[in-house]
Amino acid sequence: xxxxxxxxxxxxxxxxxxxxxxxxxxxxxxxxxxxxxxxxxxxxxxxxxxxxxxxxxxxxxxxxxxxxxxxxxxxxxxxxxxxxxxxxxxxxxxxxxxxxxxxxxxxxxxxxxxxxxxxxxxxxxxxxxxxxxxxxxxxxxxxxxxxxxxxxxxxxxxxxxxxxxxxxxxxxxxxxxxxxxxxxxxxxxxxxxxxxxxxxxxxxxxxxxxxxxxxxxxxxxxxxxxxxxxxxxxxxxxxxxxxxxxxxxxxxxxxxxxxxxxxxxxxxxxxxxxxxxxxxxxxxxxxxxxxxxxxxxxxxxxxxxxxxxxxxxxxxxxxxxxxxxxxxxxxxxxxxxxxxxxxxxxxxxxxxxxxxxxxxxxxxxxxxxxxxxxxxxxxxxxxxxxxxxxxxxxxxxxxxxxxxxxxxxxxxxxxxxxxxxxxxxxxxxxxxxxxxxxxxxxxxxxxxxxxxxxxxxxxxxxxxxxxxxxxxxxxxxxxxxxxxxxxxxxxxxxxxxxxxxxxxxxxxxxxxxxxxxxxxxxxxxxxxxxxxxxxxxxxxxxxxxxxxxxxxxxxxxxxxxxxxxxxxxxxxxxxxxxxxxxxxxxxxxxxxxxxxxxxx
Numbered sequence: 001x002x003x004x005x006x007x008x009x010x011x012x013x014x015x016x017x018x019x020x021x022x023x024x025x026x027x028x029x030x031x032x033x034x035x036x037x038x039x040x041x042x043x044x045x046x047x048x049x050x051x052x053x054x055x056x057x058x059x060x061x062x063x064x065x066x067x068x069x070x071x072x073x074x075x076x077x078x079x080x081x082x083x084x085x086x087x088x089x090x091x092x093x094x095x096x097x098x099x100x101x102x103x104x105x106x107x108x109x110x111x112x113x114x115x116x117x118x119x120x121x122x123x124x125x126x127x128x129x130x131x132x133x134x135x136x137x138x139x140x141x142x143x144x145x146x147x148x149x150x151x152x153x154x155x156x157x158x159x160x161x162x163x164x165x166x167x168x169x170x171x172x173x174x175x176x177x178x179x180x181x182x183x184x185x186x187x188x189x190x191x192x193x194x195x196x197x198x199x200x201x202x203x204x205x206x207x208x209x210x211x212x213x214x215x216x217x218x219x220x221x222x223x224x225x226x227x228x229x230x231x232x233x234x235x236x237x238x239x240x241x242x243x244x245x246x247x248x249x250x251x252x253x254x255x256x257x258x259x260x261x262x263x264x265x266x267x268x269x270x271x272x273x274x275x276x277x278x279x280x281x282x283x284x285x286x287x288x289x290x291x292x293x294x295x296x297x298x299x300x301x302x303x304x305x306x307x308x309x310x311x312x313x314x315x316x317x318x319x320x321x322x323x324x325x326x327x328x329x330x331x332x333x334x335x336x337x338x339x340x341x342x343x344x345x346x347x348x349x350x351x352x353x354x355x356x357x358x359x360x361x362x363x364x365x366x367x368x369x370x371x372x373x374x375x376x377x378x379x380x381x382x383x384x385x386x387x388x389x390x391x392x393x394x395x396x397x398x399x400x401x402x403x404x405x406x407x408x409x410x411x412x413x414x415x416x417x418x419x420x421x422x423x424x425x426x427x428x429x430x431x432x433x434x435x436x437x438x439x440x441x442x443x444x445x446x447x448x449x450x451x452x453x454x455x456x457x458x459x460x461x462x463x464x465x466x467x468x469x470x471x472x473x474x475x476x477x478x479x480x481x482x483x484x485x486x487x488x489x490x491x492x493x494x495x496x497x498x499x500x501x502x503x504x505x506x507x508x509x510x511x512x513x514x515x516x517x518x519x520x521x522x523x524x525x526x527x528x529x530x531x532x533x534x535x536x537x538x539x540x541x542x543x544x545x546x547x548x549x550x551x552x553x554x555x556x557x558x559x560x561x562x563x564x565x566x567x568x569x570x571x572x573x574x575x576x577x578x579x580x581x582x583x584x585x586x587x588x589x590x591x592x593x594x595x596x597x598x599x600x
Contacts, residue, residue, distance in 0.1 A: 001071060007043025011096045013076045018099060020045055021071040021107065023136070027064050034061040038072060038099075041141060046079075046089070046098040047072045057104040067110035067117075067136075073103040124556075129570040131561055143558045146265050147546040151218060153264035154238050154542075157257050163214040163240060168203035170196060170220065175520050180224035182233070185586045196222035199539060201455060202524050204241040205496060208535040209527045216240040218542060232543065232555060233567050238491075241537030247479055247495055250538055251434060254483055254491065257540075258432070265549050274432040274483070282435050283404065287325075287411015289438070292487025294431050295423045297414050299325045299407070302398075305383050311375040313356065317400040324400045325410050328388045329417045332395040333359040333369075339420060343397070346416055352409045356398040360390055367392075415487070428551075433484045437461065440468070440476035441509055450510050454480050456521075457503070458494040459536075469505045479536070490545050493538025500528060 002021045009018065022040035029035075034049040049061035053074075064070065077100050079087040089095035114130055115121050117137050127134040134140055155165070174181045174195035181195040197203075200219050207215045219239045225231065242249070255273055262268040282291050285298050303323045306314040314324045329335075344355040358370040365373060365381055373381070388396060397417070399410035418424060440460050441450045450473055452458060459479045460468050468476055479495040497503045503525070507517055517525065543555040556562040563569055583590060 005042040006038055006040040006045040007093055009045055009076050009094055009097050009099070011078060014078050014097060016076050017073065017102075018076050019071065019073045020047070020099060022069070023110075024064055024066050024068045024070060026066060029062075034058065034064070036061065036064060036070075036072075038070070041145075043094065044092055045094045046092075047074065047101050048098050049101050049104065053100055054102045054104075057101050060104050060106065061101070064106070065110070067113060068106060069108040069110070071103075071105040071107055072099060072101050074099045074101040125564060125570055128562070128564050131571050135560065140557070143546070143550045143552065144560060146550050147542075147558050149265040150261050150546050150549055151542065153261045154218065154257065156264075157260040158216045158240065161214070161253065161256075163216040163242075164212060165217055166207060166212060166215050167217060168197070168200040168207075168219065172197050172203070173520075175202070182222045182224050185588060187586050190587050198223050199237065200239050201457070202521075204239060204537060205457065205535065206524060206527055208241055208243045209530065209532050211243075213243045213533075214240075215242075227563070227565050227567055232559065232562055234563075235555070236542040238540040238542050238545075239537070240539070241535060243533040243535045245495075245534070245536055247436075247481060247536065250493060250495075250536055251481060254538060254540070258483070261545070262430070262549065268430065270430055270432060274434050276434040276436055278437040279435055279439065279477075280437070283407040283411070287407040287409070287414055288487070289435055290482065290484045290487060290489040291411075291433065291435075292415065292418075292424075292431070293433060294427055294429050294486060295418055297327050297329060297418065299327050299410055299414070300387050302326050302384060302387065305380055305387070306376075309376055309380055311372045313372070314398075314400050322400060322402050323406050324398060325406050326384070326388060326396055326398045327410060327414050327417075328390060329395040329397060329421065330391075331393045332417065332421060333361055333393045335359065335395055335420075343413055343416060347399070347409050347413060350409045350412050351405050352399060352401065355413070356400070358396040360392055360394045360396065362392050429486070431486055435482045435484060436480070437477045438480040438482075440464065440478040440480075441473050443473075452506070452510050454478060454492075454494055456506050456510060456512065457496045457524075458506075459497045459502075465502060468509060469502070471505075471509065473509055481538070483538075483540070485545075485548055488544055488548060489541075490548065491538055491540035493536065495534075495536035498528060498532040498534055500525075503528065 001019070003019045004013075006020055006022050020038055022038045025037040025039040025044055027034065027036055032051070036047045036049070037044050038047050049058045051058040076097055079096060079098050081088050113133060115126060115133070117133065121127050135144065171184060171194040174183065174193065179198055181198065184194040184196065186192040186194060197219075199221050200217060204215055217239045219237055220234060221237055222234050224233060227233070242253075259270055259272065262270050277285070277291075279289055282289055284301065285291070286293070287299055301323060302325065303318055306324050307318050309315050318324060340355075340357065347355040356370075356372060358368050358373060361367040361369055365378070384390070384396075390396065397410065397413055399406040399413070401409065439453050440458060442453050443450050461477045461479050464476045480492070481494065482489050482492040484490065497506060543559060546558040547553070547555045550558055552558060561569065561571065568575070580590070
């Protein structure tokens with residue numbers, strides 16, 4: 001139906017008869033001569049309708065409007081360009097030429113669109129309802145193309161590295177993975193349920209037992225959890241697992257993969273190897289296990305400085321085993337009362353009782369605005385001044401709590417201050433980082449129980465294996481690793497346990513009973529009895545990776561048909577009620593709600 005796409009014709013094609021087909025981007029009437037910018041997925045070509053060339057086509061062109069689908073045949077011609085007049089368009093790759101139409105066919109008329117495609121739309125629900133129109137917009141079309149290139153580069157690199165793509169089941173068994181499962185009732189097994197996979201974790205380990213050695217999959221995963229900008233109930237991950245490897249092998253593999261992805265998708269060169277921080281160092285310095293290091297404002301531990309100070313919020317916390325940490329927001333002493341209140345509320349939402357601060361207005365302490373400065377000695381202030389490099393105009397923010405809560409609260413405040421100061425405005429840096437040595441297990445007081453931080457097949461570092469077997473759980477470190485880009489975790493994984501005795505110790509540590517092992521993990525524990533190789537793996541979030549490659553702030557901008565922030569697909573109106581017969585076939589009973597006055 002066409003000889004060329006709408007971004008292919010160049011000056012060398014002038015004089016040739018061509019046929020184009022696509023959507024009308026714009027229509028302009030210039031004194032009876034109609035100019036149409038014709039668009040397909042590759043770009044735009046200007047088409048001209050003149051009555052002296054084709055009266056029929058010219059007459060029909062007066063009925064055209066945006067988004068009509070048309071087919072145009074005509075001669076490719078150079079646009080006018082002289083000292084007196086220049087009709088070329090440097091903003092278009094086809095800007096030197098135009099197609100002078102001799103034939104016009106209206107393939108399909110378009111009704112008036114619910115929104116204009118050439119303008120950004122703040123009403124996201126309207127965009128989601130008409131997503132097929134939203135995807136016509138150049139930015140969205142470019143994002144979908146870029147995502148394709150990310151996936152293709154991934155497949156090419158892993159194929160070159162000896163990996164085999166293997167599909168694993170979508171209907172699987174519900175096991176604890178850290179989030180709620182989506183459940184699927186079975187018609188053939190009455191009362192039984194499948195679960196949609198949160199990740200192909202156990203299947204890919206079973207593939208290692210099967211001798212595949214190097215597996216990968218661009219896998220659909222599902223989690224029934226609350227949504228935010230970088231979460232969806234269904235998402236895609238680049239999943240991989242390899243046998244006879246250690247942590248360094250996996251890290252080197254991912255660094256090479258990401259280098260290929262950024263090069264092939266947007267032509268960007270990234271470092272061949274990334275910096276590394278342990279989990280403890282990342283939390284101590286940035287208050288996050290996925291730190292954004294594109295700006296400073298690093299945290300400083302002032303516990304020893306304030307150990308005996310008269311300000312009881314600090315000294316009391318320290319005596320009860322806590323810490324005091326601070327950040328210096330350079331040049332932000334003129335923060336408004338409303339902004340301070342906002343930061344205080346944010347701190348409280350993350351578990352703090354309040355937010356201590358000092359506005360440094362000048363050199364002398366009587367110019368330092370704070371409710372508690374008068375309770376600090378000159379020696380304490382001078383030591384703090386030196387350690388935080390305090391200058392007039394700075395804002396100092398504090399957190400006092402147990403180590404991890406203090407780090408997390410101040411880390412969140414750090415990010416909010418950076419946003420208020422717009423320190424990352426127009427920043428296009430790509431800052432990659434590995435975070436390693438995560439805790440293997442964590443204790444939850446409300447349950448009086450230890451839990452696996454990653455999953456129960458994660459291997460401790462070599463030095464901590466005997467401690468795990470002895471039941472000494474405090475401070476155990478995992479052979480787990482996350483790759484971080486600009487404050488986003490884009491992937492994570494671990495080296496796995498493959499020996500029966502170490503696996504048994506891990507299950508004992510997190511309180512998995514023999515009955516639970518039999519019910520949830522029997523298949524994989526049985527498999528491990530038959531010569532399981534040493535293995536490890538990693539999964540990258542394809543949606544999040546594509547979001548960062550495209551420079552977007554939400555994964556919805558790189559997914560063709562995402563759900564909204566309530567998990568709904570407004571285009572197809574789902575989730576939706578189903579025919580009662582379908583429920584009967586599944587032996588699911590529905591209970592009608594009776595409404596009483598004032599309550600349900």
